[in-house]
Amino acid sequence: MRTGFSVETVRAAERALMAELPEGALMQRAAAGLAAACAGLLGRVYGARVALLTGSGDNGGDALYAGARLARRGAGVTAVLLAPERTHPGGLAALRAAGGRAVPAAEGVRAVGRADLVVDGIVGIGGKGGLRPEALPLVRAAEGALVVAVDLPSGVDADTGEVRGDAVRADATVTFGAYKPGLLIDPARSYAGAPHLVDIGLRLPPVPDVEALQHADVARLLPRPxxxxxxxxxxxxxxxxxxxxxxxxxxxxxxxxLAGGAGAVRYAGPAADAVIARFPETLVTAGRPAGAGRVQAWVVGPGLGDDPAAHRALEDVLASDVPVLADADALRLLSPEALCERRAETLLTPHAGEAAVLLGLSREDVESARLSAARALASRYGVTALLKGSTTLVAPASPASPVRVNPTGTGWLATAGSGDVLSGLAGSLLAAGLPALDAASVAAYLHGLAARRLGAAPLTAMGVAEELRGVWRDVSIG
Known part of the structure; x- marks a missing residue:
């Protein structure tokens, strides 16, 4: 499980550890890890040109000490000082002692433009808002080089993943002690490049703010007969x-x-003929859900419409005593009162536009602040909320539990019918006995993997569905 912790939690852990270590030892651990990651990306350190974009405080200090280590290995290192009067004094002295040099920001564009690797040490994890104007020419000059961010790309929000202005786009981010939520959640995730975690010995609490399932976690959760x-x-x-x-x-x-692990699928609705023609193993009825027979979970909403029959079908499903997944048209038809009366779990699976309607926000507000939107959905409606998108988030009803971040998504999944397949998959996992949080997280993981197996090319929803069995097998034995 990959876990992410808030800035407040990380800083508290850092303070506790620094109280036990010699002064400066924690920064040296971070700098050593940063330097090693930079060396790995460069391949050949001797003779390489490295530029450090150095702000004030400890983030700049990490960059300077790492630069000193690279300079001692033969790299030509130039620190571009964006706040000369507040530059970390120990780090700057170490860089100069190792043969590196420092220039003010006004003279830094040429050094950055000639660099093989640029280290972004402008702003630390406490930074808010976009880059300051004086940093923009330097960041733009770095576009032809490898860019490594220190702890987090400058200009993104560490806690929420929001990007409220210009920000550094890194090829890699070297983060210390713990992943920060912004490294795992879009839009910030797309600015971070490949994340590298450096263990500096922090003692963190057992419950993170966000978590991302990995292969072993999904394999453990998959239902098996x-x-x-x-x-x-x-x-x-x-x-x-x-x-x-x-x-x-x-x-x-x-x-x-059918690809989700349940033993059987019952279909109730007006498309029974189309369903049985494609999938003869399905148990079908053209009548109302209440008369379809016993189920362990319901999926309701994809392509349902909004006529009186759709309203009656949704009423039947919500009145049941089993878990319900509501998607698409069901999200437009359901009422908060009906959700409050339910005793079994409910899973809502909106995309950003549907979430915006449910929350009374604009779509742009939801897309720019995905973590808070997912939390708000779960809290307001007392449900588990799966917010679809470039990073699908699954927020549990309890605000004390971590939000799950799906790491396998791909932009190619933005195609008609993809969400319908995801809903069926997650509903099947619910029926097989998984709690809503696990069913939604596992479904998003497998769904994303299936799309990735199809490659970086246009895909179809049915193609994703047909790939799910192979993905399930690979995760199970991997």
Whole structure:
């Protein structure tokens, strides 16, 4: 599990550790890790040209001490000082003693433009807002070099992943002690490049602010049939989706559900003929969900429409005593009162536009502050909320629990029907017995992996569904 901690938590851990160590020891640990990562990216340090964009405080100090280590290995290192009067004195002295040099920001553009590697030590993890105007020419001059950010790209918010102005786009970010949420969540994640975590010995609390599942975590959570299992013991997922206008939504939701680990899929709705023609193993009824038979979870909403039959179907599903996943049209039709009356778990799976309507915000507000939007959805409606996007977030109903960040997404998943497949997959995992947080997180992980297996090329929702079984097998045995 990859975990992320807030700035406040990291700083408290740093203070506790610094009280036990000789003065400056913690910064030297960070600088050693930063220098090693830079050397690895350069390949050949001797003769390489390195520019340090150095702000005030400890972040600049890390860059300067790392620069001194590179200079001692034969690199030509120039520190560009954006705050000369507040530059870390020990780091600057170490750089000069190692043969490096320092220039003011006004003279730094040429050094940056000639560099093979540029180290962004402008602003630390406490920075707010975008880059200051004096930093912009230097950052633009670095566009042809490898850029390594110290702890976090300058200009992004460490706690939320928000980017409120100009920011450094790094090829890699070397972060110390713990990942910060902004390194895992878009839009900031796309500025961070490849993250490198340097262990500096911090003692962190057991519950992080955010967490990201990895292969081993997903493999542990995948439902597996026992020797005595039958299709009903493995769980039956009900799918209420599709309409005369959108029968394909039902087909794609069922495709995802069939790949999700439940023992059987029941379909209730007007697209029964289309579903059974594509997937004859589905148990279908054209009647209302209440008469479809027993299920262990419901998926409702994809392509459902908003006619009276859609309203009645949603009422049936929400009145049930099993977990419910509501997506697409169901998100427009449901009422907060109906959610409050439920005793079983509810999982909402909106994209940014749907989340904006549910929260009374603009789509831009949701996309720029994805973490707070996901938290707000879960808290306001008392549900687990899966916010789709370039980094899909899964927020639990309890604000004390960490938000899950999916690391496997790809922009190619932004295609018609992809969300329908995801809903069916997550609903099937619910029916197989996973709690809503785990079902949503595992589904997003597998869904993203399936898309990645199809390569960096246009894909179809059905192609993703057909890839899910192979992904499941790979995770299970990997």
């Amino acid at each position: 026992a020797a005595e299992s039958d299709k009903y013991r493995r769980g039956v997922v009900g799918v209420v989706a599709g309409s005369a206008r959108y029968p394909g939504a039902a087909v794609m939701a069922v495709a995802g559900a």
